[in-house]
Amino acid sequence: MKYYQGHEQVYQRLEQAGKTQWADRAGGQGVEVECGNLRRSLEELFAHVAFAGPDLDALDLGCGTGPISHELAKRGFATLGLDVSAIAVKIAQRLAAEAGLARAAFATGDIVDYPDRSRRFDLVVDAACLHCIVFDGDRAAALANIRGLLKPEGRFLVNTKTSLGMPDPGPNFVLDETGILWVRTPRRICEQSKEIDGGWLMPQRRALSPDALRAELAAAGFAVDTSWTTGSGLFGAICRRA
Numbered sequence: 605m606k607y608y609q610g611h612e613q614v615y616q617r618l619e620q621a622g623k624t625q626w627a628d629r630a631g632g633q634g635v636e637v638e639c640g641n642l643r644r645s646l647e648e649l650f651a652h653v654a655f656a657g658p659d660l661d662a663l664d665l666g667c668g669t670g671p672i673s674h675e676l677a678k679r680g681f682a683t684l685g686l687d688v689s690a691i692a693v694k695i696a697q698r699l700a701a702e703a704g705l706a707r708a709a710f711a712t713g714d715i716v717d718y719p720d721r722s723r724r725f726d727l728v729v730d731a732a733c734l735h736c737i738v739f740d741g742d743r744a745a746a747l748a749n750i751r752g753l754l755k756p757e758g759r760f761l762v763n764t765k766t767s768l769g770m771p772d773p774g775p776n777f778v779l780d781e782t783g784i785l786w787v788r789t790p791r792r793i794c795e796q797s798k799e800i801d802g803g804w805l806m807p808q809r810r811a812l813s814p815d816a817l818r819a820e821l822a823a824a825g826f827a828v829d830t831s832w833t834t835g836s837g838l839f840g841a842i843c844r845r846a
């Protein structure tokens with residue numbers, strides 16, 4: 605298993621508890637933290653960019669159970685929600701069907717390794733996915749795929765944690781000097797786990813500075829039209845192909 609596939613267990617627990625969203629995972633605590641921020645980013649996007657036309661396509665990256673697809677579908681986009689978690693995708697499909705969102709589709713897939721170019725998008729939303737992809741090589745591969753999936757005038761909306769939003773992680777975590785947050789686990793969970801002091805660390809999040817994120821986006825061939833950082837340290841940016 606790759607480190608970012610560990611979310612599957614979280615969705616399994618959510619499903620068993622009869623819950624439907626990533627933001628509900630901590631027993632109701634922190635509900636809306638992730639999605640609330642993402643919705644505000646969408647408002648920022650639509651204030652800056654006038655998407656026009658009857659055939660707008662959006663990719664909801666790291667869709668989870670699909671809250672952002674729902675927002676985009678309400679704004680007239682045909683959406684594809686992509687997530688490595690098959691359970692999340694199954695819940696997303698059920699919720700979209702219940703809501704009558706006929707143009708919201710979902711698929712299991714990994715943006716780090718995503719060769720399909722059969723459909724290109726007017727909008728790709730990083731729905732709090734990029735910060736789950738921690739290693740430089742994986743992030744470069746994901747960003748190259750995102751760039752390749754955009755139509756020439758398409759936009760990439762970034763929503764990702766920064767080092768500004770990282771409180772003291774506490775004893776169960778190690779935040780290294782490159783901004784990788786590792787979680788302590790009693791056993792080896794994934795290929796990228798590393799042994800430390802008789803226990804194991806599993807990579808979980810990457811939190812770069814806003815400047816480092818802008819540099820990473822530029823190196824991946826994106827021009828940043830505008831960017832912002834929220835009070836909780838989430839970095840948002842509206843990008844296009846440079």
Ligand SMILES: C[S@@+](CC[C@H](N)C(=O)[O-])C[C@H]1O[C@@H](n2cnc3c(N)ncnc32)[C@H](O)[C@@H]1O
Nearest residue numbers: 608611626666667668687688714715731732736
């Ligand atoms: C923080 S959750 C956010 C979920 C959802 N967007 C929401 O706001 O409720 C991040 C999601 O990204 C997914 N993810 C992580 N790495 C991924 C990858 N390489 N490709 C596709 N999805 C990925 C995870 O499975 C998880 O569902």
